Amino acid sequence: MTPIRAPAAGWNRWLALVPYGFLAPFLLGFAAFWVWPILYSLYLSFADWTGGVTTWVGTRNYERLVTDPIFRQALRNTLLILGLQVPLMITLALLLALALNSTMLRLRALYRFGFFAPLVVGTVSYAAIFRLIFNDQFGILNAGLRVAGLDPVAWLFTPGPAQAVIIIGLTWRWTGYNAIILLAGLQTISRDLYEASAIDGATGWRQTWHITLPLLRPAILFCVVLSVIGTMQLFTEPAILTAGGPANATLTLGLYLYRRAFQSADFGYASAIAYAVALITIVFSLIQFRLFQGARN
């Protein structure tokens, strides 16, 4: 017979300490590399950091932010990309998820893989590929335009088209990812709901509008919030595709922050930029939550 060990008082005390033991490594890393940086960054944003000496300067960095034309341009560019790309991508992802969920579909796994394929390459890789494709002299896209009898476009050297390339790239890359999330959401919706509404005479699009979309709202919200957060910090695509050009037309907040922090070593000001971006992002997230929750009946 295995002896049953009755817990002694000392053992209970030991048991109370055990979770802290499990958490200790995580908390150590978390405190050192997340909590402290978040707080120190806030402090830095109110300071001037020159030659390793930090001096408190109050709101001077933030005042500079508001009047900085390059920051305003970066903000405009980022919001433009955000405003065009996120709705476009979410709509496409939704249509794609609905199509992939269709009962009429054969070879679903094959299609799913095809639309997921853009995620196979890393961000730097796909930016490099797109830079090659959209090259104005020997890029394959312009070659295709010429073959079709159209004028080639100086994609990466004209402001509008350059922004379009970034939007196209982001959409190409992330539509499949969001479609998978939305598809998972679709698959949790019970088919009984559709059958019940079909008895009431509702078909196809009406069903989609009144049943599917409202039930899919949490998943859509999730995708939108993540996309906004990601786009607000966009760095790699503009850095590799266009280097922020032409003439800062594709300079995003993320790229500007990087330049101020790690090329100009303007630590105080860069921290202010970071916090300003964080603030805007959080406000956006709150607005999105409100919009999606408020419309719920």
Add this chain to the structure above:
Amino acid sequence: MARQRLVQGFLLHLALTAGVALFTLPLLWMVIAATLPDSELFAYPPRIVPGEWFGRNLEALQRTVGFSRVLLNSVSIAVIYTAASVFLCTMGGYAFAKYRFRGREVLFLGIVATLTIPTYVTLLPQFILITRLGLIDTYWAVVLPTVANALGIFLMRQNMHVVPDDLIESARIDGAGEFQIFWSVALPILRPALAALGIILFLFQWNDYLWPLIVLRSQEAFTVPVALGRLVGLTRVAYGGIMVGTVIATAPFLIVFLFLQRYFVAGITGGAVKQ
């Protein structure tokens, strides 16, 4: 009615096929471009049949950035990071899910709340910290900052319900130590969740550009994205070599997609959809 469905079905498949073609075309071009010399890459009309220059482009890549070393760096960093982070986050998730202690919910909420703060806020201080610790150009510079991440501990706590409390209790009664219970009882049951988290973390680290760019200064220390990014920024861009690099860099993703797709999908939908 049946006729209408047939037409709809045909249009659906047509649209989807066109979509798939559009989405995979750039990747196809990437593979072809990796096999062409730069002279043919820039030719007009464009050559769209694969060539035989893969080997030579690879050699050029090795010559310009020491690609084999770069690849080794990426693999090592990703493996170390994934193992360490999964371990830390699983232990933490286990603690939050299976024990009661003072301040448990407040602490958890605080950790998860940091997910709302954009990561850019932490870049500069992390850089300052890494520099002061003298870790620039080391693997640890890339691994340490995100090894304890809020997403990981959140997902792991979510998944802990698959480990039955009675199982833990009976193991305790049998005299097993707490860590032994974690290691021998909980971890085996958690294997799918560990795989899902591991895949997400591995792919994130493999693919990360901004942070390695900041902390890796010398070429021998570069990871694949940093090395490729460097090449794209040169005045004379050797696209053939870059494309070879991108093709090789897709290897982990391909493995995941072909063999581990179920875990990957479970990972990324874990936060969005209630299971």
